[in-house]
Amino acid sequence: MLRIALTKGRVEKKFIPLLQRCNIDCQPLIDKQRRLIINLGDQYQIILVKGEDVCTYLRKGAVDLGVVGSDVLEEQGADEQVNELLDLNTGRCQFIVASKSDFDWNQPRRKVIGTKYPNVARRWFASQGEDVEIIKIAGSVELAPLTGLADAIVDLTETGTTLRVNHLVVHDWLDVITSRLVANPVALKQKRDEIFTLTNQLRQAMEEEYDEDLRKVTE
Numbered sequence: 771m772l773r774i775a776l777t778k779g780r781v782e783k784k785f786i787p788l789l790q791r792c793n794i795d796c797q798p799l800i801d802k803q804r805r806l807i808i809n810l811g812d813q814y815q816i817i818l819v820k821g822e823d824v825c826t827y828l829r830k831g832a833v834d835l836g837v838v839g840s841d842v843l844e845e846q847g848a849d850e851q852v853n854e855l856l857d858l859n860t861g862r863c864q865f866i867v868a869s870k871s872d873f874d875w876n877q878p879r880r881k882v883i884g885t886k887y888p889n890v891a892r893r894w895f896a897s898q899g900e901d902v903e904i905i906k907i908a909g910s911v912e913l914a915p916l917t918g919l920a921d922a923i924v925d926l927t928e929t930g931t932t933l934r935v936n937h938l939v940v941h942d943w944l945d946v947i948t949s950r951l952v953a954n955p956v957a958l959k960q961k962r963d964e965i966f967t968l969t970n971q972l973r974q975a976m977e978e979e980y981d982e983d984l985r986k987v988t989e
């Protein structure tokens with residue numbers, strides 16, 4: 771049986787249709803209620819975790835595979851215990867730098883940046899030659915410039931709605947984020963066939979989805 775740490779929430783919701791396309795019955799996952807370990811037939815066991823915890827489970831060998839946003843991988847940094855197998859092209863969103871529209875980016879003082887992603891934010895501003903003060907925030911990051919806690923934020927945007935309704939504007943567009951399938955290197959050796967079978971099924975499911983979308987646009 772393959773054990774998979776799946777990021778609960780948005781990543782989970784967008785991963786389920788891909789699993790279904792692989793002819794894996796996902797009803798136990800859809801009907802899970804408060805259960806955190808869900809078996810899909812006798813081949814897959816899904817462990818529902820926070821995105822930040824996926825690689826911890828993987829590194830310690832508590833799971834064989836993980837499904838996690840590339841935002842989390844970027845924040846946590848490269849790790850030889852975490853092998854990326856596939857870009858699932860779901861859970862698409864983008865890192866942005868945003869501020870109030872009247873914020874003067876040219877002023878010389880050290881800027882204060884609120885974010886859930888301190889490493890990503892520090893790296894980005896360093897690449898722009900700016901040393902900034904970072905304030906780590908757990909959620910509702912858009913509040914930081916609105917309340918005077920920070921000058922600007924580094925956060926994710928998808929539809930742009932949260933920025934728009936809170937009157938923030940994008941100053942810089944950073945990396946596009948998608949969900950990734952990651953593996954523990956020991957599992958990759960020990961369960962090679964099962965892992966490659968699932969990876970190939972997922973790749974084919976993605977191609978089918980792409981073809982279907984293309985047909986919808988061109989018909």
Ligand SMILES: Nc1ncnc2c1ncn2[C@@H]1O[C@H](COP(=O)(O)OP(=O)(O)OP(=O)(O)O)[C@@H](O)[C@H]1O
Pocket residue numbers: 778779780781820821822838839840841842861862863886909926927928929947948949
């Ligand atoms: N609009 C979006 N905003 C935030 N994350 C998104 C968005 N779209 C896709 N994602 C992906 O979903 C993951 C977060 O999922 P979700 O927002 O359900 O969890 P959360 O519990 O609110 O976040 P956290 O674990 O940081 O508290 C991100 O790591 C990212 O890869």
Ligand SMILES: O=P(O)(O)OC[C@H]1O[C@H](OP(=O)(O)OP(=O)(O)O)[C@H](O)[C@@H]1O
Pocket residue numbers: 908909910911912925926927928929930931932933
């Ligand atoms: O561009 P949009 O489609 O509006 O999506 C972006 C928003 O969604 C996420 O927040 P989330 O809902 O996860 O709340 P949180 O900040 O409290 O984690 C993200 O941090 C943005 O605030």
